[in-house]
Amino acid sequence: MDQIHETEYYCNKGHHYLEEGLFKRALINFREALNTVGENPREVLPLLLNMVQVYYLLGNYEMCENTLVKAMSMSERICRNNPSIDDKRTLSVIYNFLSAIYEVTWRDQLAIQLYTQDFQIAKDIVDRRGNREDLYDLAVSYNNLAGVCINAFLMVRHQVSKEPLAYYEKSIKILKQLDDTDERIKHALAVNYEKIGAVYEMLKEDADVYYKQALSCRLACNKQDLVSINHLLKVLHQEPVEGVDEWQIERMMGEKRAGGLYKL
Numbered sequence: 001m002d003q004i005h006e007t008e009y010y011c012n013k014g015h016h017y018l019e020e021g022l023f024k025r026a027l028i029n030f031r032e033a034l035n036t037v038g039e040n041p042r043e044v045l046p047l048l049l050n051m052v053q054v055y056y057l058l059g060n061y062e063m064c065e066n067t068l069v070k071a072m073s074m075s076e077r078i079c080r081n082n083p084s085i086d087d088k089r090t091l092s093v094i095y096n097f098l099s100a101i102y103e104v105t106w107r108d109q110l111a112i113q114l115y116t117q118d119f120q121i122a123k124d125i126v127d128r129r130g131n132r133e134d135l136y137d138l139a140v141s142y143n144n145l146a147g148v149c150i151n152a153f154l155m156v157r158h159q160v161s162k163e164p165l166a167y168y169e170k171s172i173k174i175l176k177q178l179d180d181t182d183e184r185i186k187h188a189l190a191v192n193y194e195k196i197g198a199v200y201e202m203l204k205e206d207a208d209v210y211y212k213q214a215l216s217c218r219l220a221c222n223k224q225d226l227v228s229i230n231h232l233l234k235v236l237h238q239e240p241v242e243g244v245d246e247w248q249i250e251r252m253m254g255e256k257r258a259g260g261l262y263k264l
Contacts, residue, residue, distance in 0.1 A: 007036045007043075014050060018057075027054045041074040045090055048074075052097060061101055068098040085129055092121040092137065099144065108152045115145045135174050136184065142171035143192055150199060160202045168192045183221055190217035190228070201235070211236055 010033035017026035030050045037043040048071040055064035075091040083091075095118035102111035119141040125134045146167035153161040172192050178185050197210035215232040218225060230240040 003036055007033050007047075010036065011047070011050070018050075018054065023054050023057050027051060027058075030054065041078055042087075045071055045074055049090075049093065049097075056097075056101075061105060065098065065101045065105075068094055068101065072098060085125055088121050088125060089134075089137070092118050092125070092141075095121070096140065096144065099148070103148050103151065108148055111148045112145075112152060115141070115148055119145055132178060135178060136188070139171040139174040139178075139188060142167045142174070143188065143195070146171070147195060150195075160199060162199065162203070165196060165199060168196050183223065186217045186221050187225075190214045190221075193217065194228075194232070197235075208236060 010029045014026045014029035014033060017023070017029060030047060034044065034047045034051070037047065048067055052064055052067050052071070055061075055067060072091070072094045075087070075094050078087050079091050095114045099111045099114040099118060102108070102114065119138075122134070122138040122141040126138050146164040149164040149167070150161065153159060153164075172189060175185050175189050175192070180186065180189075191214075193210045193214035197207040197214060200207035200210065211232050215229065215236065218229050218232065233240050
């Protein structure tokens, strides 16, 4: 078996195990795939990002961060010398995911710095190419920048601010231009509406209109997230659907830093 086919073999096995929820087996195969390639960073980076997904799903934020920092260093070197749009998108993906790690580990200032860099790259790519995937990435960048800014206001000023809501509105505006039959678009719209609703709820203002829009998006998904749906039904004082334990809903309602969007 030649090198290319060997790499593909282990990658395909890794993705199969990932879809089956067998994360440790997926990681073993992604590592084997990494061992088959040389030092070309454009070959190494996709394999490192596969491993990042698994570390994240395993809750191993330390290895997730270490792998992302290594990937970021490689990607930044590539982008110093006449990078392609795809090279820049890879760096944007890395900034996006590393920002999320900083956010869930309460390092908001670092998260803001990288989310801002991610946003600038996403905006530049839309200006240069602007296809459907590029617009989706820009919508994700707006969403995540809003979320981390709200967290920073809460941490530093101990207050809720409406200022970042403009980012959510821009994210929604972009997403509405895209194909609303795409499951990712429905999910992303729901997250935006949920986050806006949460801000108005913290301000003790009417949030129901946003929660209802979020619920509508959730219910329109073919693969329904019953925990999220029941969370929305609960805040809207409606009867929950069956099949979800109460502790799962309470956990979601109490979670302060989950629910962002990722480009991976």
